[in-house]
Amino acid sequence: xxxxxxxxxxxxxxxxxxxxxxxxxxxxxxxxxxxxxxxxxxxxxxxxxxxxxxxxxxxxxxxxxxxxxxxxxxxxxxxxxxxxxxxxxxxxxxxxxxxxxxxxxxxxxxxxxxxxxxxxxxxxxxxxxxxxxxxxxxxxxxxxxxxxxxxxxxxxxxxxxxxxxxxxxxxxxx
Numbered sequence: 001x002x003x004x005x006x007x008x009x010x011x012x013x014x015x016x017x018x019x020x021x022x023x024x025x026x027x028x029x030x031x032x033x034x035x036x037x038x039x040x041x042x043x044x045x046x047x048x049x050x051x052x053x054x055x056x057x058x059x060x061x062x063x064x065x066x067x068x069x070x071x072x073x074x075x076x077x078x079x080x081x082x083x084x085x086x087x088x089x090x091x092x093x094x095x096x097x098x099x100x101x102x103x104x105x106x107x108x109x110x111x112x113x114x115x116x117x118x119x120x121x122x123x124x125x126x127x128x129x130x131x132x133x134x135x136x137x138x139x140x141x142x143x144x145x146x147x148x149x150x151x152x153x154x155x156x157x158x159x160x161x162x163x164x165x166x167x168x169x170x171x172x173x174x
Contacts, residue, residue, distance in 0.1 A: 006155040007051065007163070008043035009059055009097055011090060012036050015145035016073060016119050019085055022136040023122040027129055030083075030122035034159040039090050039117050041150065042097040042104060048154050048163075056152070056164070058100055063150035063166035066093050073143040076134050077118060081125050083133045084118040090147060091117045093168075 016037035024031045046055050075086045094117045098106060106115050122133045152163040 002044065002155050004155050004157055005048040007045040007048055008153050008160075009041045009045050010035065010038040010043070010151050010153060011041060011093070011147045011149070011168075012038045012151055013071075013087075013119060013145045013147065016085070016143060018140050019073075019119060019121050019137060019143070022140060023083065023133045026122075026132050026136065027125070030125050030129060030133065032120065032123060034155075035153065037119050038151075039087050039094070039119055039147075040106075041090070041094045041117075042101060042106060044108065045104065045152070046101070059150060059152055060164075060166040062093070062096050062100060063168050064171045065169075066096070067169040068149075069147045069168070071145050071147055073119065073145060074141050076137050076141070077116070078130055078134060081123065081130070082120070083122040083125060083130050083137070084120050085137065085141070085143075087117045087119060089117075093117075093147075093150075 014036060020031050020037050069089055071087060071089045073085045073087060077084045077086050125133060147168060149165045149167045151165045153160045154163050
């Protein structure tokens with residue numbers, strides 16, 4: 001479990017909320033509290049206590065360099081205890097964040113050096129629950145959504161909170 005002060009750079013996908021809702025209806029414990037449906041571009045990011053203006057400028061600059069994107073979510077991916085929907089259209093953005101902060105290992109290295117972009121739908125699922133989630137997602141896909149902004153979020157004692165949002169394709173400042 002992450003500690004307060006942990007940060008992440010994500011793209012929230014509000015249109016993908018029904019995916020998490022489907023898992024929650026099967027078992028609320030499968031859905032991580034605190035963040036809506038999203039793709040993590042870099043998690044964990046720089047700890048809040050070490051964040052610099054250069055880090056924030058880098059996030060804003062990278063976001064400005066990619067246009068907003070219309071996406072189609074189609075493929076369910078499973079692993080033991082884990083159900084997700086792949087979002088290959090956001091892989092170039094995730095790769096850019098990994099390249100900009102090469103010393104940060106996505107997910108602490110648990111999924112390799114270049115984990116596939118995805119929306120996590122369920123975690124900690126027993127095989128039967130994971131199968132039920134996968135079946136429920138089948139009726140919701142394909143799902144059309146739009147990636148419009150990058151968000152830097154911080155885990156606080158009250159849960160995940162936004163530090164700032166940087167629109168995709170929009171330069172920061174005049």
